[in-house]
Structures are given as C-alpha cells and as structure tokens.
Amino acid sequence: MELERPEEEECSLISMTHHCSGKLPWSAASGSKPIRWFELMMENQDDLGRILTAEQGKPLAEAKGEIAYGASFIEWFAEEARRVYGDIIPGHQKDKRILVMKQPIGVVAAITPWNFPNAMITRKAGPAFAAGCAMVLKPASQTPFSAIAIAILAERAGLPKGLFSVLTGSARAIGAEMTSSPVVRKLTFTGSTEVGAELYKQSAPTIKKLGLELGGNAPFIVFDDADLDAAVEGALIAKFRNNGQTCVCANRLYVQDGVYDAFADKLSKAVATLKTGNGFDEGINLGPLIDEAALTKVEEHVADALAKGGRIVAGGHRHQLGGRFYEATVLADVTPAMAVAKEETFGPVAPLFRFKDEADVITQANDTEFGLASYFYAKDLARVFRVAEALEYGMVGVNTGLISTAEAPFGGVKLSGLGREGSRYGIEEFIEIKYVCLGGI
Ligand code: ADP
Numbered sequence: 001m002e003l004e005r006p007e008e009e010e011c012s013l014i015s016m017t018h019h020c021s022g023k024l025p026w027s028a029a030s031g032s033k034p035i036r037w038f039e040l041m042m043e044n045q046d047d048l049g050r051i052l053t054a055e056q057g058k059p060l061a062e063a064k065g066e067i068a069y070g071a072s073f074i075e076w077f078a079e080e081a082r083r084v085y086g087d088i089i090p091g092h093q094k095d096k097r098i099l100v101m102k103q104p105i106g107v108v109a110a111i112t113p114w115n116f117p118n119a120m121i122t123r124k125a126g127p128a129f130a131a132g133c134a135m136v137l138k139p140a141s142q143t144p145f146s147a148i149a150i151a152i153l154a155e156r157a158g159l160p161k162g163l164f165s166v167l168t169g170s171a172r173a174i175g176a177e178m179t180s181s182p183v184v185r186k187l188t189f190t191g192s193t194e195v196g197a198e199l200y201k202q203s204a205p206t207i208k209k210l211g212l213e214l215g216g217n218a219p220f221i222v223f224d225d226a227d228l229d230a231a232v233e234g235a236l237i238a239k240f241r242n243n244g245q246t247c248v249c250a251n252r253l254y255v256q257d258g259v260y261d262a263f264a265d266k267l268s269k270a271v272a273t274l275k276t277g278n279g280f281d282e283g284i285n286l287g288p289l290i291d292e293a294a295l296t297k298v299e300e301h302v303a304d305a306l307a308k309g310g311r312i313v314a315g316g317h318r319h320q321l322g323g324r325f326y327e328a329t330v331l332a333d334v335t336p337a338m339a340v341a342k343e344e345t346f347g348p349v350a351p352l353f354r355f356k357d358e359a360d361v362i363t364q365a366n367d368t369e370f371g372l373a374s375y376f377y378a379k380d381l382a383r384v385f386r387v388a389e390a391l392e393y394g395m396v397g398v399n400t401g402l403i404s405t406a407e408a409p410f411g412g413v414k415l416s417g418l419g420r421e422g423s424r425y426g427i428e429e430f431i432e433i434k435y436v437c438l439g440g441i
Contacts, residue, residue, distance in 0.1 A: 216344060
C-alpha cells in the first residue's frame with residue numbers, strides 16, 4: 001500500500017452525514033461490506049503491520065497481532081448489528097402499548113491514541129457503524145498512517161461515502177471543533193485522563209454522550225498459593241506487551257511475602273531473555289519507547305525508586321542501542337512512597353511490592369484514583385471470588401495477564417473513564433432509546 005503523508009491542517013467546519021434512517025447501513029445481514037472491510041484488513045495484515053511498526057515501533061509480530069485484534073472488532077460488530085433489538089412492553093392501560101426503539105445516537109467524533117494505532121480505532125468504529133452512526137476520527141499525531149490505511153480499505157470495501165472520515169492535524173483545533181459542534185452527539189476518546197477531563201468539560205455545553213477510556217494504574221497481585229510459573233508468564237504479557245505502553249499494563253506488582261524472592265528471581269530471569277531492538281528485526285520482543293518524554297519518565301521513575309531504597313534486579317538503564325530504547329527492568333523492595341506506586345510508568349519497568357495478607361494488598365491495590373485493569377494469581381476459590389469482588393476496577397484478570405478481546409466489555413471506573421467498548425455492551429454506547437406510546441388500541 002502506498003500512502004501520502006497527511007498535511008497538518010487547520011480544522012474547518014466538519015461536514016458530517018447522519019445515518020439515521022432506521023435501516024442499519026452496517027450489518028452482516030444487509031450485505032457484505034463490513035465483512036469485506038474485515039477481510040481486507042486480514043488480507044493486508046502484513047502491510048498494515050509494517051505501517052504500524054514503522055510509525056509506532058512495536059515488533060512486527062506484535063503489530064500484525066494488533067491488526068488481527070483490530071479487525072476482530074469489525075467482524076464482531078458486523079455480526080452484533082443483527083441483534084440491536086427493540087422491545088414491546090405491556091401497556092399501563094388497556095388501550096396502550098409501550099414500544100422501545102433503538103436508534104443511532106447520531107454523528108460520532110472519535111479521538112484515538114498512538115499505542116494501538118489500529119485497534120483503538122476499530123473498537124470505536126465497529127460499534128458506531130453497527131449502531132447506524134457516522135464517525136469522524138482524529139487519530140494520534142504520532143500514528144496517522146495506520147488510520148488512513150484502514151480508511152482506504154474501508155473505501156475499497158465500499159462503505160458509504162461520509163460514513164467514516166479521518167482528519168489529521170492539530171489535536172487542539174480538531175478537538176475543539178468536535179466538542180463544540182452540536183452535530184456531534186457522541187464523543188469517544190481513548191487517551192490520558194488529563195485530556196479526557198478537558199474534552200468532558202468542552203462537551204458540557206452541548207450535552208454530548210461521552211465514552212472515555214483513560215489512564216490506568218493496574219495492580220498485578222501474586223498470592224502465596226499462585227502457580228508461580230504461570231504468574232511469571234502472565235506478568236511478562238501484562239507488563240511488557242507493547243513495551244509497557246498500554247493502559248492495561250501491570251504498573252504495580254504485589255507479591256506475597258512467602259513467594260516474593262522466588263517470584264523476583266523467576267521474573268528477572270525471564271525478563272533477561274527479552275530482546276530489545278528494531279521492531280522489523282527477527283526475534284525482537286521490545287521496541288523503542290514512543291518519544292523522548294516517555295524515555296525521560298521511565299528514567300525518572302527508576303531514579304526515584306532507587307533514591308527511596310529500591311533495588312534493581314534486572315535492567316535499570318537506557319539500552320546500549322541508544323535512541324529511545326530502555327532495558328527491560330525489574331525493581332525490588334518497592335514501597336508506596338515511590339512514584340511508580342502512584343503514576344503510570346508506561347514503560348518496561350516491573351516494580352515489585354511486598355505484601356503480608358489479603359486485606360493489606362486489597363487496600364494497597366485500591367489506593368489509586370484509577371480503576372481500569374487489575375490482575376491476580378491465586379488458586380483458592382473463595383479467595384478468587386473475594387478478591388475479584390473487592391478490587392475497584394472495571395476489569396479483573398484472574399490467573400491470566402491478557403484480558404482484551406472483542407467479546408468482552410473493556411472499560412474503567414473512577415478516573416479511568418466512562419462506558420465500555422467491545423461486547424454487546426459496547427454497541428449500547430452508540431444507541432438512543434426511543435419510547436413510543438401507542439394509544440387507542
Ligand atoms: P497519550 O498520553 O496516550 O498520548 P493524549 O491524551 O495526550 O494521550 O493523546 C491521546 C489523543 O488525544 C491523541 O490523538 C492526541 O492527539 C489527542 N489530544 C491531545 N490533546 C488534545 C486536546 N487538547 N484536544 C483534543 N485532543 C487532544
């Protein structure tokens with residue numbers, strides 16, 4: 001595929017069409033266009049993966065994995081569009097019937113981040129189109145090509161003109177236009193809590209519906225009765241996937257006293273086998289960080305931990321490759337006073353906290369303003385239920401480090417956001433309920 005670099009442009013009035021005919025333009029039933037789009041993504045998986053690695057840095061195998069993951073949302077929601085059912089409710093009076101219609105909310109504006117340049121778009125576009133909405137997208141400034149490439153494939157698949165528009169350029173200008181426009185009825189955003197809160201504020205005068213997938217500070221808990229090898233495998237995925245640059249990445253690893261040293265040893269040995277380098281090279285596990293600021297933040301978090309009594313058990317420095325590469329790192333003797341306990345590091349650093357008992361770790365794990373993903377490893381069934389219920393998070397992975405899939409509702413509580421993406425719940429976010437009262441029957 002050949003792509004031209006998008007021009008930085010000022011945002012003028014966005015012209016948008018509103019597909020609100022009551023006939024869904026988007027379903028596996030109404031023709032093969034969405035399924036064709038899904039198929040085109042999979043047929044071009046290699047090219048799309050290469051574009052993604054070139055602009056984002058993640059290893060090619062991981063990038064191709066993201067394309068399949070991203071495409072799965074298009075397939076899932078094309079199928080789910082057939083099940084946007086209404087309802088007929090018995091009337092409150094003899095001559096009345098109550099009808100519930102599901103209608104598209106209207107034009108959707110989407111703003112997406114750079115860490116998943118494909119999947120964060122399809123996870124929004126799939127349900128928006130399935131619900132019958134048109135979407136205008138502003139992709140992250142760091143990763144516009146992946147967005148444009150899938151828009152070209154959408155065109156090739158024959159999506160109606162105006163259904164899916166991509167706007168690149170100034171985030172501030174486009175964001176301001178999207179939030180102030182009364183035509184836009186829903187804003188769906190994935191990114192930082194800071195920018196999410198700003199968009200929330202900007203959307204208030206026009207009372208838009210908001211979907212916000214914001215920051216996280218995921219705890220990853222290893223109890224005494226856990227399968228330690230499985231926990232190490234889960235920690236590698238939950239922590240080091242995308243070089244630690246996902247909002248569901250394990251940020252704080254809590255390990256119970258009795259297994260702390262054994263886990264630290266096993267994890268640091270596993271981390272030492274990870275290969276950092278150019279994402280296009282064979283066998284690379286970790287690419288570069290996205291930019292200089294990201295690298296500086298990782299350095300600051302490690303320095304802060306060391307200054308407050310932390311200990312390096314693996315990595316701990318800029319990588320000898322230079323550039324924006326950082327060594328896969330494990331820190332031991334980490335405490336709640338350190339920056340890694342409070343902020344998302346968004347890099348390849350696994351800080352290990354020690355805990356005594358269940359109540360202690362639940363308190364520590366919940367002691368954050370965020371509430372996106374959480375993980376824990378344990379075998380005792382009663383404990384599994386207790387802990388899953390006690391964690392104040394939108395998502396809990398039990399004995400697994402990988403929870404994202406099109407079939408499940410992804411989303412957070414507290415400062416991690418509003419709404420859910422994926423699953424049958426994801427489509428409801430783009431739908432309005434209309435109540436029709438039928439009288440005179
Ligand atoms: P991240 O830390 O993941 O880069 P950001 O919240 O900074 O998260 O960026 C996520 C998305 O939000 C990107 O597409 C970015 O361009 C966009 N963005 C950043 N600032 C604003 C803003 N003031 N208004 C609208 N969009 C913004």
